[in-house]
Amino acid sequence: MKITRIELCNLASIESEAVIDFEKEPLLSAGIFAISGPTGSGKSTILDALCLALYDKIPRFEISAGTTKVSDGGDSEISQNDVRNILRRGMANGYAEVDFIGINEIRYRSRWTVKRSYNKPDGKLQAQTLVVYDLTNGVELQGTKTELLQKLSQAIGLSYEQFTRTVLLAQNDFATFLKSNEKDKAELLEKLTGTEIYSKISQLIYARNKEEQGLIKKIETQMEVVQILPPEKVESIQTRYEGVKQESVKLRDQLQTCTKRDEAFKKKFDIEKSIAQTRDKIKENNKKKESSLLRKEESKKQKEVFENDWELLEPQIELAISLDTKISTKKEQLTTLRHRFDSSSKELESKQRRDKIVTDRLNNSISALKNLYEELRIPESVGKKVADVIGYLQAQVHNYTLKQAEYNKELQSLKIEKVYDKQKEINLSKVNLNKLSSDFREFNRVLKERETLEKELETLTKTKKSKDEELTNYAQSLEKTQIQFNHSADLYRKSQIRVSNNVISLRELLEPGKECPVCGSTQHFFHTATIKSDFSVLEQSYKELTTKVNILQTKKVGVEKELDHLAKDLAKVKKDLADKKDHLEALQSLYEKSVFSEAYIEKQTEELSIAESKINSVILNYNKVIEERDKIIQAKEQIYKDQSRLNDSFNAYKEAKSESTLAKKEVEASSKLLTEIKEELDKEQAILSSQTKERKSLLRGKTVEEIKRDYKAKTEKFKVVFEAFQKEESDLLTERATIEGQLLELDQNLLAYKSQLKDISEKENSTTLKELSNQIELIDKELNNCYHLLQQDKENRKKFDVLLKQKEKQLVIAEEWGRLNTLLGSSDGAKFKVIAQSYTLKILLLHANKHLSYLARRYRLEQVGDSLSLQVIDCDMCDEVRTVLSLSGGESFLISLALALGLSSLSSNNLKVESLFIDEGFGSLDADSLRTAMDALEQLQMQGRKIGVISHVQEMSERIAIQIRLEKEASGKSKIMIN
Incomplete structure (x- = not known):
């Protein structure tokens, strides 16, 4: 990317x-x-x-x-x-x-x-x-x-x-990472590497183990709650259930007959009630008919009054139409006059503005001419006429021209072209010498790195031999312990079944001499106290062996991974040693032996410095003469500009004076025309006001169209009202016929029910119904009780068998999660997080130490055992181990930068990243450390990356030739410059 x-x-x-x-x-x-x-x-x-x-x-x-x-x-x-x-x-x-x-x-x-x-x-x-x-x-x-x-x-x-x-590399996270405790370091490493999954796995293992253990207790609780009835009691309940069931059938037949008679009594009562309500509806219909006739007569009277009022308004309508026409015509005349007035007003304002602008320009030109005389500092002896002043300026130009010729002669005598040729020769020699010096420093640096790598190879070889022996010991111990563990686990699982709550409760029911319901034996050899004691011993042995196996497996895996990393480290160090050897030979082959020495470089540097000083002295003198000559040229150019400005100012004054006279005449003519239009407009407005007042007194101020719309609306309204009265009369007649038909039907139904119920009273039937309902309710309760007891016992037996199988299965699952929780589980995720991030840290340190070999060759980062703690190896002090807290601010920054670059290499391991931006942080470095950091960044550049460094440090900015500079301007804004 x-x-x-x-x-x-x-x-x-x-x-x-x-x-x-x-x-x-x-x-x-x-x-x-x-x-x-x-x-x-x-x-x-x-x-x-x-x-x-x-x-x-x-x-x-x-x-x-x-x-x-x-x-x-x-x-x-x-x-x-x-x-x-x-x-x-x-x-x-x-x-x-x-x-x-x-x-x-x-x-x-x-x-x-x-x-x-x-x-x-x-x-x-x-x-x-x-x-x-x-x-x-x-x-x-x-x-x-x-x-x-x-x-x-x-x-x-x-x-x-x-x-x-x-x-985008930021330094703060790694400065914190370097000196934080193990917990904070694990969390920060998770955030930086995106490996938060290990904490989540640890928490999920802990939660799952807790859940699985809880399921065992839950199943045991459920088994204790389940109750099972004896067989003889089940048989008794079944016999009683069949007898009660037959008695219930007889009583329900009797209840059905009484229920039907009770429904007939209710329907008879409902019909009598409906007959009374229907007769009330007939009376209500008569009242509605009388009310409709009264409202119809009232509407006829209102219509007659409205038609009389309309006949009186007709003369006013004709007069209003005449006045509306006159007013409309007058308004059109006034609109035309107003347009003329507005147009003339705008024209006058425009000419007044132009007059002001021209007057201001005239005043400005007079002021500018006056200011220019003061600025040029013309002597009083010259006078105020423009022609005299221009002659004075031309005389000054002649004097400057003579001085310019003198400086040109002096410049020719210095022969600057030959001086510049000599300077180029010196600069070329400096470039060659700088390249020689840089290669000589690189040769010494690589030489030291080769020595460091040789020591590292020796240390890694010894460590690998020690780890091989350690792995063999762990493998042998694990094999012996695994055999013991398998035997103990088999005994433990069998013993678990013997001490389960369900088995113990069944065992306690056994009596000497009586058969066991499971195996049929009359001799019972097991005792609960003895079995529990044996189980405790087996359980303790099982747990100890589980812990021992887990510890040995963890250590064995850890040593295997360490050996894998050591093998990779050895291969890398050997490759690096070969690279260093090739690098040294390549540098030596570029130069002769007499040249490739510190004494030669110092001598050449001194000789070039003396020659450069002489050349610079000649160039300095040449530049001074150039500077004086340029001042003369600038003075001449300024006089030419002053002369041009004087001519421009005088011409502007004459032009402004002519325009001002013309503008004042145009303003006076426009003002007179505007007054005439205003007088005519006021006269026509008075006539319109009189006509409008007369029109308002007619038709209550309404328009003719409004009056006609009112008449039409009223007429339509009366028509709708009378149509509604006709519909209402028709609906009332239809309603009356329907009600009378319903009444006849209800009378016939009532006679039928009276004939059906003549042999028994409603009270006698109600009493019999209640007695039968009570008897059936008692029998149903007994029947339901027996049925539920039988069903509950059947379900409890199935449930107990299912729970027993679930418990046996759950014990195996819980045991597996318990072992996994012992190894990796924790409530906060810390256990697995520290283990996982320990391996991540090892890989990170491989990358970081590679960058640190360029940034600070004196130091190497090292992990403390299998923990997340870091320590620093001081190579200049015979590989002395130092705490990271002993580092200075500049040293901490360089090591933090190495960690940041290491993470960048780790994150982009499978991806080519060609752009890199490093944020601020170089201000804590001294000059030598800063140069070292810059050399390291240049090494990264050689790997094909384009690197951007954000910094305030002046020396760093000077070292980097290409810059994106931000310059502040007014109002808090900035400008980007690239050079």
């Missing part, structure tokens, strides 16, 4: 568009470049834009309080950690755009955009958008923002967390 271009606009302190193109010079050929600038100028904003375009996230926003609300620059508020806060205040929109080459070698462009509503600076912030293009195939990727972010991660080959620890 490789970043090729970054473009941002209106983000934080960066205003307007800014482009950083890594495929154009000078960045194209630069393997390492600096991002420099004062605090707050926007260095980190460049990296923010990179993260926004690729992941819609910003690292520094993720640590802020998410619940805090801040103003969005308008009338609304948004969360403090909302990425849209990066939009520069006062801007209507902004964007971040990144071009990159994905892991599939396809070029992509991702553009993240944020804008405000209506594209106004005070508008509400809208949701950010993301657009992604496949530049290789010329297509736009489709999908929601979430889907596009997933496609970007796939194309980059890194998740957001992996990107921020592989491409």
